[in-house]
Amino acid sequence: VTLAPGLRKLVFTAHVVSSVGWLGAIAAFLALAVASLTSDRAETVRAAYLAMELMGWSVLVPLAVASLLTGLVQSLGTHWGLFRHYWVLFKLLINVVATILLLIYTQTLETLSDTARESDHVLRSASPALHAVAALLLLLVATTLAVYKPRGLTPYGQRKQREGIS
């Protein structure tokens, strides 16, 4: 399936916006996570946990899913394919792993948020900051791969290329 040029650009724009937006949203999430660890004001710490849970479901998950779906359409609808180039394959793996981990982690955010909302004491956890740093690193690698597009065909990509030439 090959996308028409206009549609291809639209999907590409959506993919860049959602992917880079996801990266930026994690940076904002990290700022909240650091505030929850370092602030000496209970209100700030409590608000940070509530905001992180809200961000998880309303910003991070939609952007992650949008990035994954637009990436799939973009790959399958162009000559790049999904399994032909190593850089596309690595990006796909990073995106799938990061999205699954995020979906699982929303449960932790819910637990932290519930505790902050209901407990008389605000409990600090380094977990959100650690996960945000890991996510930032993963998405920075994915963004770098997308920009540099390092050479290298997978065995499947080489076979497809030979079939195309002969």
Add this chain to the structure above:
Amino acid sequence: VSYKSEEREKTPRWVKVFGVIAAVVIVLLAVLLIVGGGHGPSRHGSSLAAGVTMPR
């Protein structure tokens, strides 16, 4: 045009480096999960109990 050569391209060095790094990270995470007794809200919940508290 016929393409008779069945020679495969060598796997690029960056792919090997990425593969090794990914494998090391996965093994490290697996060890952490096994040593730390799993992952998920319950684990974070237990670590929370030992965390710093602050009165409302």
